[in-house]
Each structure stands twice: as structure tokens, then as C-alpha cells.
Amino acid sequence: MTTKSQLPIDPLKSLLGIERKRKEITNPKHLNMLDVLEEHIRAELEGDLERIMRTLVPEPEYHFWGSTPQEHFVGNAATRDFYTKIFESGSNQLERTYDRFIIDDYGIFGDGLIKVVVRGALLERLAKNHPGQSIDVHGAYVTVRHSAVIIPFSSDGLMKGEDIYGDERVELIKVE
Numbered sequence: 001m002t003t004k005s006q007l008p009i010d011p012l013k014s015l016l017g018i019e020r021k022r023k024e025i026t027n028p029k030h031l032n033m034l035d036v037l038e039e040h041i042r043a044e045l046e047g048d049l050e051r052i053m054r055t056l057v058p059e060p061e062y063h064f065w066g067s068t069p070q071e072h073f074v075g076n077a078a079t080r081d082f083y084t085k086i087f088e089s090g091s092n093q094l095e096r097t098y099d100r101f102i103i104d105d106y107g108i109f110g111d112g113l114i115k116v117v118v119r120g121a122l123l124e125r126l127a128k129n130h131p132g133q134s135i136d137v138h139g140a141y142v143t144v145r146h147s148a149v150i151i152p153f154s155s156d157g158l159m160k161g162e163d164i165y166g167d168e169r170v171e172l173i174k175v176e
Contacts, residue, residue, distance in 0.1 A: 008142055008175060009095040009115045011045045017098035017110060030103045032157045037108060040159060045094075047087040049080060057154050060161040066168055079161075090140075093117040096147070107160075111148035114166075118143050123172065136174070144171040 018038050025031055036055050043051030053076070060079050064071040073082065086092045099112040120139040135141075146167040152160040 008173065009093070009117065011093055011095055014041050014045070014094065014096040017096070017101040017112075021101050021103060025103065029105065029157070033103060033108060033153050036153070036157060036159060037151065044083070044086075044092050047092055049083050049087070052083055053080065055159050057158045057160050060159065062161045063163045064166070065164065066166040074161075089119060089122060091116055091118055091122075107150060107152040109148070109150050111146070113144060114147040115142050115144050117141070117175070135172075140175040142173040142175060144173065145169065 015038060018034050018041075022031065022034050025034070040052060040055040043049075043055065056079065059075050061074045062072065062079065062082065073079070083092075094114060094116040096110070096114045097112045098110045100110065102109040118141050119137075120135050120141060121137040123135045123141060123143075146169075148165040150163040152163075154160050
């Protein structure tokens with residue numbers, strides 16, 4: 001698999017939207033939400049499951065809409081399983097850029113492009129959307145798509161999960 005230094009993405013760019021928003025905000029509750037989200041993202045990029053779980057309520061709820069088969073799961077065990085699979089696949093190496101980044105007492109909304117490193121073997125289901133493009137199952141790719149995320153927060157400042165909406169149109173870039 002491709003090493004972090006060889007990635008055609010910069011995972012730390014995922015923090016730029018948070019840094020920009022932090023400069024605009026004075027509400028302590030919203031600043032705390034940004035801190036929790038930043039810790040969640042850093043833990044995800046570093047593959048640290050226990051740190052991720054500390055940013056979440058005890059029974060988080062996740063929804064994935066659009067580009068993946070619609071998926072929904074609830075609970076600590078399901079969330080641990082989800083992140084463990086992401087870490088094993090290397091798909092925790094991603095870059096998210098925000099066109100919009102909105103925060104209020106309910107939670108955080110962001111949308112923009114997301115680039116994710118994915119093994120070729122995991123892309124077979126996407127191949128049907130790319131006629132004429134063969135997938136090297138032993139290779140690595142970056143998927144690029146528009147995505148929106150809604151992150152609700154609990155009254156005690158933890159993430160309640162994520163609702164992620166992904167565009168079905170996905171650009172595939174082979175990592176050389």
C-alpha cells in the first residue's frame with residue numbers, strides 16, 4: 001500500500017475549515033464543538049480508535065447516503081467495527097475541503113470535496129459507474145467526490161454520530 005509520504009492528498013487539509021471557522025467564533029459551546037471535531041479528525045487520520053470513541057456519545061448513530069449503499073448503524077460496537085475496517089483498509093487517509101462550514105447549537109454542517117485513498121480491491125462496486133476503466137485490484141486509488149456531512153452534538157458536547165451524503169459521481173485517480 002502507498003505510504004503517507006507518497007499520498008497524492010494532504011490529510012491535514014481536512015483541518016483547515018475548522019481553523020478558519022475557529023477565527024470567526026466566540027461562542028464557547030461552538031468552540032468546544034470545533035475542538036471535539038478536530039480531535040475526532042486527528043484521531044481518525046492517525047488510526048486511533050480509543051481517541052475517536054472519546055469524541056462520541058456512548059451509542060453513536062451513523063447514516064451514509066448516496067454514493068455508498070445506504071448504510072445505517074447505531075451503537076458503540078458497530079462504530080468500533082466501522083472504524084476498525086476503515087483503518088485496516090487505509091481509507092482513513094482522506095482530505096476534505098469545505099465550500100461551506102456552518103456551526104450552531106445543534107451541530108456542524110460542512111460540504112465540499114472529499115478525497116479518500118482506497119484499495120483497488122474495494123472499488124469493484126464503483127467500476128460499474130466507470131465504463132471502460134479497468135480497476136487494478138492490487139493498486140491504490142484516490143476517490144474524489146462532493147460530500148456533505150451533518151454532525152449533531154449532545155448537550156454535553158460530544159458528537160452524536162454523522163450523517164454523510166456522497167455524490168454518486170466519483171472520480172478515480174490511480175496512485176502510481
